[in-house]
Amino acid sequence: MRQTRILKAESFRLAALFAVLFLALTAVLIGTVLWIVAGTERDTLVSANESDIATVMNGLRAEGLGEAIEVVQQRLGTPARAAAPRHRFLPDTYMVIEDAAGRVLAGNLPYVRCEPGTFTLARPWPGGHHHPQMLLGRCAALGGALTLYVGRDTAAMYFTRQRILHAFGWVALGTCAFSILAGLFLGRRFMAQVDAVTRTCERVIAGQLNDRIPLRGRGDEWDRLARAINEMLDRISALLENLQQVSSDVAHDLRTPLTRLRNRLETARDHSTGITDYAAAIGQALEDTDRLLSMFAALLRISQIEAGTRVRSFAPVALSELLERLYQFYLPVAEDCGRPLSRELRAGISVRGDQELLMQLFSNVIENALHHTPVGTHIGLELGSAGGRIVASVRDDGPGVTDEERQKLTRRFYRGSGSRTAEGHGLGLSLVAAIAQLHGAQLLLSDAGPGLSVAVAFVPQPPPDSAGLSG
Amino acid sequence: MRLLLTEDDAELARSLIARFRDQGYEVVHMPDGIQGLRAATEGDFDAIIVDRMLPGMEGLELVKAVRLKKATPIIYLTTMSGIDDRVRGLEAGGDDYLIKPFAFEELLARIRVMVRRQAPAASRLYAGAIEMDLVARRVTRRGRPIELLPQEFRLLEYLLRNVDRAVTRRMLLENVWDIHFDPHTSVVESHISRLRARLNAHCDIDAIQTVRGTGYRLLAAN
Numbered sequence: 001m002r003q004t005r006i007l008k009a010e011s012f013r014l015a016a017l018f019a020v021l022f023l024a025l026t027a028v029l030i031g032t033v034l035w036i037v038a039g040t041e042r043d044t045l046v047s048a049n050e051s052d053i054a055t056v057m058n059g060l061r062a063e064g065l066g067e068a069i070e071v072v073q074q075r076l077g078t079p080a081r082a083a084a085p086r087h088r089f090l091p092d093t094y095m096v097i098e099d100a101a102g103r104v105l106a107g108n109l110p111y112v113r114c115e116p117g118t119f120t121l122a123r124p125w126p127g128g129h130h131h132p133q134m135l136l137g138r139c140a141a142l143g144g145a146l147t148l149y150v151g152r153d154t155a156a157m158y159f160t161r162q163r164i165l166h167a168f169g170w171v172a173l174g175t176c177a178f179s180i181l182a183g184l185f186l187g188r189r190f191m192a193q194v195d196a197v198t199r200t201c202e203r204v205i206a207g208q209l210n211d212r213i214p215l216r217g218r219g220d221e222w223d224r225l226a227r228a229i230n231e232m233l234d235r236i237s238a239l240l241e242n243l244q245q246v247s248s249d250v251a252h253d254l255r256t257p258l259t260r261l262r263n264r265l266e267t268a269r270d271h272s273t274g275i276t277d278y279a280a281a282i283g284q285a286l287e288d289t290d291r292l293l294s295m296f297a298a299l300l301r302i303s304q305i306e307a308g309t310r311v312r313s314f315a316p317v318a319l320s321e322l323l324e325r326l327y328q329f330y331l332p333v334a335e336d337c338g339r340p341l342s343r344e345l346r347a348g349i350s351v352r353g354d355q356e357l358l359m360q361l362f363s364n365v366i367e368n369a370l371h372h373t374p375v376g377t378h379i380g381l382e383l384g385s386a387g388g389r390i391v392a393s394v395r396d397d398g399p400g401v402t403d404e405e406r407q408k409l410t411r412r413f414y415r416g417s418g419s420r421t422a423e424g425h426g427l428g429l430s431l432v433a434a435i436a437q438l439h440g441a442q443l444l445l446s447d448a449g450p451g452l453s454v455a456v457a458f459v460p461q462p463p464p465d466s467a468g469l470s471g
Numbered sequence: 472m473r474l475l476l477t478e479d480d481a482e483l484a485r486s487l488i489a490r491f492r493d494q495g496y497e498v499v500h501m502p503d504g505i506q507g508l509r510a511a512t513e514g515d516f517d518a519i520i521v522d523r524m525l526p527g528m529e530g531l532e533l534v535k536a537v538r539l540k541k542a543t544p545i546i547y548l549t550t551m552s553g554i555d556d557r558v559r560g561l562e563a564g565g566d567d568y569l570i571k572p573f574a575f576e577e578l579l580a581r582i583r584v585m586v587r588r589q590a591p592a593a594s595r596l597y598a599g600a601i602e603m604d605l606v607a608r609r610v611t612r613r614g615r616p617i618e619l620l621p622q623e624f625r626l627l628e629y630l631l632r633n634v635d636r637a638v639t640r641r642m643l644l645e646n647v648w649d650i651h652f653d654p655h656t657s658v659v660e661s662h663i664s665r666l667r668a669r670l671n672a673h674c675d676i677d678a679i680q681t682v683r684g685t686g687y688r689l690l691a692a693n
Contacts (some may be wrong), residue, residue, distance in 0.1 A: 095674055173530060237650035293572060294653060304553055313555070328622055329648055361654050367656050428655075454474075 001213075002329040015183030022175050030168040037160055045136050046118075052095065052150045053140050057121055060142055066439045069106040072428040074099055076108050078340060094135055100145035107149075114139040121151055133274075136157075193222050197229065209237045227468040250299065253426070254292065283440040305434040310354050317358055318350045319458075326359065330366050334379065339370055343381035349390055351458045353439045361435040364428040365394040365454045373398035377451070395448040395456035406445045406452075409461065430452075472586065473497045477507030478548065479526055479534065485580050487520075490575050492493045504528025511537045523549035523560065531563045538564035544585040548573070557651065563642075576685040580637045587636070596631040599680060599693040601670070603631055615673055620649065623666050630679070630689035639686040663687055 052075060062067035072095050076146030083216065096114070104111055112121060121135040137151025174439045196213055203211040212233060229259040268281030304310075334341035351358075361382075368381045377398040384391060409435040436443040436456050444455040474491060478484040478615045479502050488498045499514065501507040502523035510535070511519055519537065522656045523530040534545055546567040547560050567581050596603040600613045603624075610617045610627060619627065625647050630638065644650040667679050678693040 005533055295651075297570075300552060310554070325648070328620075329658060330656075331649070332665050333656050333658045336657070336661045338665070354554075356651060359650065363650070363652070364655060367654060 015179050015186060018242075019176055019179030021185075022179070023172055026168065026175065027066055030164060034161055035258050037164065038157055041160065042136065045157075048093075049136070049150045049152060050140050051146060052093070056095075056139065056148055056150075057095075057142070063140075064145070065105075068148075069097060072148075085471050087433070091154070094137070094149075094151045094153075097142065097150045098147060098149070100147075105146070106244065109149070109151075112139075114149040115139050116147070120154075121149075150225055157471065169445050190232060197226065200229075204233060207234070209240070209412045220256055224363055246299070246303075252297070257288055257292050257295075261285055261292075264288065295458045298431060302427065302434045305431070305438050307358065308438060310357065314352050314354060316350045317353050317355045319344050319358070319390065319392060320347050320349045320383060322355065322358060323362060324368060326362050326445060331362075331371070334370060337370060338375040339373060339377050339379055340367075341379050341381070345381065345383040346385070349383060349385075351390055351439070351441075351460075353458075356434045357438065360458065362392065362394070364432050368428050368454070369394055369396045369452075373451075379455075380455065385460075388460065389442075390458040391455050391458055392454055392458075395453035397448065397451040400447055400449075400451045401445075403447075406447075409445055432456075472517045473499070473515065474508055474582070475499050475501065475507070475519045475543075477504065477511075477520065478522045479499045479503060479524075480522075487578075487604065489573070489608060491579075493594050494575075494579060502526075504530065504533045508533050508536050508675065510662070511543070512540050513650070516543050517543045517586050519543050520578075520582075521545055521547050521565070522623045523547050523551050523556070527575065531560065531684050534563045544582075546581055546585060548578075549622070554651070559650045572603050574639075574684070576637070577641060580685060581642060584633050584642065596628065597654050598631050598634040598686050598689055598692045599678070600674075601627075601689075601693060603628060612670060612674060612678070617669055617672070619666070619669060624661070624668065626662055626666055627670075627689075630687070637682045637685045658691075 002260070055075070056068050056071050059071040076093065076095060079337045081154050088266055093109045094107070094109050096109040096112055097105045098107075098111055098114060099105065102111050104407040107134075109123075116139050118138045123135070124132055136154050137149055139147055139149045142148050200211050200213045212230045215223050215226055215230075217223070262282055264285055268278060268285075272281060276460035287360060323343065323345050325344075327341065331341055356433065363431060366379070369377075373379070373396050377396050379394065381394045382391075382393045382395065433443050434452075442457040444453075444457060446453045446455070474496050474497075476484060476487060476491075478487070480648055481502070484500050484502070488500055491498045498565075499510060499516070501510050502603060504527040506522070506527070506595075507525065508528060509603070521530045521533055522642045527534065530547060530549070534547075537543065537545065542691055544567075545565045546569060547558070547565050548569055549556065550571045552570045560568050566585050568642070569581060593607050594604070596605065602612075603610050605613050605628070608624065610624065612617055626643065629643065629646050641653070644654070645660050665682075667677065670678050676693050678690055680690055682688050
């Protein structure tokens with residue numbers, strides 16, 4: 001099982017491929033060496049033959065046939081030549097002077113029927129070997145009907161080739177063994193990594209969502225892959241947690257208004273005495289329904305925003321103008337409910353974002369201040385820059401919220417201790433937080449001493465396309 | 472007045488048809504996009520109500536196809552509440568966009584406004600004794616000038632364009648302030664009460680009528 005997996009491993013397949021390629025290259029190299037060596041040896045034999053032929057011819061020309069025969073006998077009789085290295089029983093030089101009638105005048109070969117030119121002579125080994133003896137030689141005309149043949153045994157060439165081929169065999173064997181070992185080693189290491197990833201994935205599938213792939217700390221591509229998978233798992237489990245939180249919140253927070261609605265309808269059924277009672281009950285039930293629906297709408301909005309697809313349609317938004325419009329929009333209602341509204345807006349500031357969502361963001365913050373402060377609270381809208389960032393804030397001088405509460409304000413359905421009875425569904429600031437996050441802005445809730453300050457800090461956008469749109 | 476309703480939810484369609492008939496409207500109902508398109512292009516209607524998600528043909532495609540032939544006012548009914556959805560719907564040629572669930576009065580008010588939209592080119596608007604000069608940005612009632620803040624001016628302009636017709640809070644929010652979400656404060660009421668105070672300063676007839684459960688109506692008889 002493990003073996004087959006190793007054999008399947010990509011790295012092993014690569015090692016095998018390399019082995020084959022290496023063998024092929026070695027074969028080409030060996031072939032070249034063989035060709036060069038054979039060529040050189042052949043040249044050596046040919047030039048030795050030529051030198052012998054020249055010596056015999058010189059003898060013939062200087063002193064006639066007798067001298068030529070003498071030279072042949074002398075050369076064949078030379079002990080140095082006769083004691084040729086490899087085949088002690090056989091000479092490696094062969095010469096013969098013969099005439100057209102088939103008589104051998106001198107030499108150590110039988111009649112060869114020599115015709116001028118270079119030729120290879122094959123003759124059976126005198127010892128009865130199954131390979132014939134190969135002579136490489138040349139035939140020269142001596143004048144008259146006489147010819148001279150000089151040939152040399154090619155066995156030396158054959159042995160050289162054998163030795164090279166043997167060497168090649170060993171090299172090939174070594175290469176194969178090394179490739180296979182390297183493949184097995186790499187394959188096992190590769191599989192160990194794959195197994196680590198697979199095991200983690202299997203555990204996550206089995207429900208252990210917090211399991212992560214161990215990092216080896218080498219910073220190599222395996223670590224990079226492991227880190228990416230781990231980050232993906234982090235993101236997924238964060239989303240999942242969020243989802244679980246939301247579903248339980250939704251289930252929990254819907255129960256209250258639904259119970260209220262149900263009670264109302266029940267009371268109407270049991271205690272209404274006339275059409276006006278029914279009408280009043282239905283009117284209230286409709287209001288309850290609307291509140292539930294607006295809660296759903298807000299939840300849907302938040303999830304749409306958190307999906308992040310709006311970023312694609314971001315454009316420069318003149319923030320100064322937007323806040324001025326909201327100021328004008330809320331001024332009458334703020335006056336009517338006894339919470340004076342003021343603004344201090346620096347002109348010409350714009351940010352990159354979604355106009356409608358930003359409008360909703362600041363609108364929610366202003367409404368929050370209107371709803372959750374006592375009458376007489378002063379609410380201020382500010383826009384300026386601090387620490388290189390664009391900061392828009394809504395602050396009030398009401399009683400404020402405790403540090404502990406401030407942490408929880410942006411949670412879904414969270415409603416401050418004082419606001420349980422107030423209007424709203426506890427989603428306003430979650431929506432604000434979601435929109436701020438979409439804009440890469442920081443939502444800062446702080447103590448305005450006294451009161452609460454809700455600030456949104458934007459990272460300034462690059463200047464080019466903001467220039468003409470502010471003011 | 473004749474309406475074409477393309478809506479695949481039979482129960483919603485039935486209740487809408489009943490309520491429109493109570494208001495004296497004639498309603499033709501088509502349960503899918505293909506029949507809806509045929510009826511819209513062949514028939515003669517004062518307004519078309521289109522569900523965004525229809526079997527046979529998507530609401531958006533239907534509107535695009537109708538727009539090639541007719542200029543009949545179209546309003547979408549939809550559960551698609553995303554900002555992009557609204558923008559795409561209006562770009563396809565729809566005139567208004569109403570997200571489900573909605574109050575019938577809201578739909579009725581929007582259809583009435585859509586059907587009798589005044590020519591936008593007019594430079595003067597009238598309603599009884601109230602006169603608005605759009606170029607000089609001046610308003611008078613019985614010849615007496617009335618000072619208005621810019622957003623009060625825009626609010627009155629919208630009411631004047633729809634004189635004698637009920638407009639809802641949501642319609643005012645969208646058309647006067649370009650706000651497409653529901654504020655949880657009585658912003659519109661506060662603005663109306665200020666406008667009302669200015670309009671009625673020297674006059675004992677209230678020009679702006681509050682329509683219970685719906686919104687407001689600027690009366691021509693003032």
